[in-house]
Amino acid sequence: MAATMQDVAQRAGVSIKTVSNVVNGYPYIRESTRQRVLDAIQALDYQVNAAARNLRTGRTGIIALALPELSLPYFAELADAVIEAADEQGLTVIIEQHGGRRERELDVLSGVRRHLTDGLIYSPLALGEGDEARLEVDFPLVLLGERIFHDPVDHVTMDNVEAARAATAYLLGLGRRRIAVIGVHPGEVVGSAGLRLTGHLAALAEAGIPPDDALLGPAGLWHRATGAEAMASMLDAGVRPDAVFGLNDALALGAMHELQLRGLRIPEDVAVIGFDDIDEGAYANPGLTTVDPGREQIARTAVEMLSTRIGSRGATAPHRVVADYTIVVRGSTEPGHDRPA
Amino acid sequence: MAATMQDVAQRAGVSIKTVSNVVNGYPYIRESTRQRVLDAIQALDYQVNAAARNLRTGRTGIIALALPELSLPYFAELADAVIEAADEQGLTVIIEQHGGRRERELDVLSGVRRHLTDGLIYSPLALGEGDEARLEVDFPLVLLGERIFHDPVDHVTMDNVEAARAATAYLLGLGRRRIAVIGVHPGEVVGSAGLRLTGHLAALAEAGIPPDDALLGPAGLWHRATGAEAMASMLDAGVRPDAVFGLNDALALGAMHELQLRGLRIPEDVAVIGFDDIDEGAYANPGLTTVDPGREQIARTAVEMLSTRIGSRGATAPHRVVADYTIVVRGSTEPGHDRPA
DNA sequence: CCCCGAGCCTACATCGTTGTAGAGGCTCGC
DNA sequence: GCGAGCCTCTACAACGATGTAGGCTCGGGG
Numbered sequence: 001m002a003a004t005m006q007d008v009a010q011r012a013g014v015s016i017k018t019v020s021n022v023v024n025g026y027p028y029i030r031e032s033t034r035q036r037v038l039d040a041i042q043a044l045d046y047q048v049n050a051a052a053r054n055l056r057t058g059r060t061g062i063i064a065l066a067l068p069e070l071s072l073p074y075f076a077e078l079a080d081a082v083i084e085a086a087d088e089q090g091l092t093v094i095i096e097q098h099g100g101r102r103e104r105e106l107d108v109l110s111g112v113r114r115h116l117t118d119g120l121i122y123s124p125l126a127l128g129e130g131d132e133a134r135l136e137v138d139f140p141l142v143l144l145g146e147r148i149f150h151d152p153v154d155h156v157t158m159d160n161v162e163a164a165r166a167a168t169a170y171l172l173g174l175g176r177r178r179i180a181v182i183g184v185h186p187g188e189v190v191g192s193a194g195l196r197l198t199g200h201l202a203a204l205a206e207a208g209i210p211p212d213d214a215l216l217g218p219a220g221l222w223h224r225a226t227g228a229e230a231m232a233s234m235l236d237a238g239v240r241p242d243a244v245f246g247l248n249d250a251l252a253l254g255a256m257h258e259l260q261l262r263g264l265r266i267p268e269d270v271a272v273i274g275f276d277d278i279d280e281g282a283y284a285n286p287g288l289t290t291v292d293p294g295r296e297q298i299a300r301t302a303v304e305m306l307s308t309r310i311g312s313r314g315a316t317a318p319h320r321v322v323a324d325y326t327i328v329v330r331g332s333t334e335p336g337h338d339r340p341a
Numbered sequence: 342m343a344a345t346m347q348d349v350a351q352r353a354g355v356s357i358k359t360v361s362n363v364v365n366g367y368p369y370i371r372e373s374t375r376q377r378v379l380d381a382i383q384a385l386d387y388q389v390n391a392a393a394r395n396l397r398t399g400r401t402g403i404i405a406l407a408l409p410e411l412s413l414p415y416f417a418e419l420a421d422a423v424i425e426a427a428d429e430q431g432l433t434v435i436i437e438q439h440g441g442r443r444e445r446e447l448d449v450l451s452g453v454r455r456h457l458t459d460g461l462i463y464s465p466l467a468l469g470e471g472d473e474a475r476l477e478v479d480f481p482l483v484l485l486g487e488r489i490f491h492d493p494v495d496h497v498t499m500d501n502v503e504a505a506r507a508a509t510a511y512l513l514g515l516g517r518r519r520i521a522v523i524g525v526h527p528g529e530v531v532g533s534a535g536l537r538l539t540g541h542l543a544a545l546a547e548a549g550i551p552p553d554d555a556l557l558g559p560a561g562l563w564h565r566a567t568g569a570e571a572m573a574s575m576l577d578a579g580v581r582p583d584a585v586f587g588l589n590d591a592l593a594l595g596a597m598h599e600l601q602l603r604g605l606r607i608p609e610d611v612a613v614i615g616f617d618d619i620d621e622g623a624y625a626n627p628g629l630t631t632v633d634p635g636r637e638q639i640a641r642t643a644v645e646m647l648s649t650r651i652g653s654r655g656a657t658a659p660h661r662v663v664a665d666y667t668i669v670v671r672g673s674t675e676p677g678h679d680r681p682a
Numbered sequence: 683c684c685c686c687g688a689g690c691c692t693a694c695a696t697c698g699t700t701g702t703a704g705a706g707g708c709t710c711g712c
Numbered sequence: 713g714c715g716a717g718c719c720t721c722t723a724c725a726a727c728g729a730t731g732t733a734g735g736c737t738c739g740g741g742g
Binding site for chain 2 (some may be wrong): 282
């Protein structure tokens with residue numbers, strides 16, 4: 001049986017409340033008393049009972065991170081960063097995988113685990129315009145990604161349009177003209193797919209290049225497999241791009257795999273750029289050029305925003321932070337860039 | 342303010358305990374009463390307060406999964422599987438990243454979060470022989486991986502020796518004779534590195550091939566980067582293997598990257614096999630042949646074992662489960678195997 | 683000399699739930 | 713028609729911590 005404050009109090013010859021005060025850093029305690037209590041704690045290997053503290057204070061010290069799935073490297077790396085950032089704030093993270101399924105995404109907002117947590121960092125996929133109202137919840141919430149405009153809550157995101165524009169502009173700068181886009185969600189406007197496509201089209205327009213629907217490869221899920229499939233059907237249809245813009249790295253890597261299977265050389269025949277800068281891209285063959293969306297910064301900012309929200313019960317106006325992006329050049333667009341790995 | 346059982350009880354005109362009984366499925370309740378309570382719960386949008394329940398029952402419904410880091414795809418995919426399996430048992434998972442650092446690994450066993458959780462699924466890296474005693478903890482614990490022999494606790498693992506022997510035997514069967522091993526931990530016996538090397542050497546011995554130390558590439562951390570480095574220094578030293586056995590997939594992919602940078606063809610010049618069967622391997626170029634260690638099975642078994650342990654306070658003898666492995670053949674060892682992706 | 687505030691500590695109620703014990707009423711077999 | 717046993721429900725005391733309120737001592741200002 002684990003020791004309780006009662007046991008510590010008895011051993012130190014003080015009241016239970018004094019033990020509580022020592023544990024919580026209450027200043028008005030005689031040094032000798034504090035020492036006696038600390039010794040007793042040590043001797044009994046006492047640790048505060050989280051459940052009891054939670055009940056009394058209404059805080060659990062746990063935050064939830066809801067994301068599609070950890071098997072997707074981007075989200076695994078994001079989770080890694082969030083957990084580290086949370087650790088620094090003394091917070092523990094539980095992960096909820098919703099798999100991009102609308103019903104599970106909604107569950108996250110109302111589910112049982114809400115009572116287990118002080119707040120939520122939420123990266124939805126299926127939710128979109130029209131769901132704003134669902135986000136008006138009575139617990140601290142920080143939104144990741146860019147599914148929803150005019151949202152009533154804290155939000156950390158990146159400028160998808162601008163970053164995608166830069167990616168396409170970069171390919172155009174290399175002299176590429178027939179740029180395939182893999183991972184398109186036809187009709188979508190507000191999600192990452194829609195926004196990145198918008199940026200891409202804007203760059204084409206600036207360069208005076210007419211868009212070509214045959215170069216848009218749809219892929220609902222952004223996995224390697226779907227990227228490969230989308231690439232394959234485009235090639236099977238006789239389309240011959242000289243560059244590929246994967247709307248995320250997994251798609252780009254899948255597409256790259258398919259291109260190489262068919263004997264196309266990268267970057268000579270086809271240049272490939274991705275989005276996310278997952279670790280894996282640096283070790284692909286060739287290394288994958290990509291857009292670094294500032295994942296670290298996003299994770300850290302999100303945790304800090306949530307932490308402040310939790311701290312101050314007062315309803316402040318929602319904040320919106322936009323992370324910086326960078327283009328990371330590797331061998332999939334320019335030969336010879338893989339050396340420093 | 343969230344509704345409490347008190348509120349529900351009042352609205353339904355019953356005692357608070359009856360509400361509790363309804364919520365917990367106590368059988369002896371008149372159907373009409375149950376309905377009234379359920380209606381009240383619905384009307385008030387009542388959800389049980391987890392903290393209070395935890396305090397009373399001593400259970401939190403949370404388990405911890407301790408692993409090196411989520412950035413390593415193997416562990417991300419493992420975490421995915423564990424979370425799903427836990428969900429089915431009604432358990433929530435928190436993830437603790439210890440980064441393979443001994444001190445943090447020990448923290449996991451005694452840290453504050455112990456009080457937050459009902460049990461721990463523990464995948465250590467730095468712990469090893471001599472640490473058995475530390476595992477004699479007073480909470481449910483299931484060990485993953487094969488760091489420690491004669492352990493006093495539940496353990497889910499795979500037969501590393503046998504699987505590695507099969508991997509090397511497979512390469513030998515292809516006619517390869519100079520097999521480099523990447524990721525060796527010199528002097529280690531009980532960890533994955535040691536065991537897999539043992540299996541490798543056994544296969545060589547069976548085939549009557551003398552081992553060659555020059556073909557052993559050390560790498561402490563099993564990342565893509567360290568795999569590439571180990572491969573590079575071996576090649577720089579003038580060693581020319583005709584096959585590479587990466588002790589995990591990340592190492593193998595790093596090595597593959599380095600080989601290709603130097604213009605070596607895979608599998609013609611060098612065949613490459615990995616270990617773990619991470620998703621990424623299927624989409625490498627060429628696809629990475631690997632050993633599938635039965636990750637799903639491991640995750641599911643571990644959660645179930647932990648769940649039973651939590652359920653029955655009685656100290657049963659520790660169980661040990663060994664998962665099945667399979668060799669997954671792809672293009673990195675045999676051309677033409679990548680078609681079905 | 684008394685009062686006041688700062689410093690140090692304690693008693694008590696309380697957070698929201700569940701375990702224990704048992705009060706009634708009913709059915710059933712003899 | 714009566715006790716045994718089942719069904720249905722309730723009162724009360726925990727679980728282990730923290731918030732509130734207040735007691736006591738001591739030194740210094742009025």
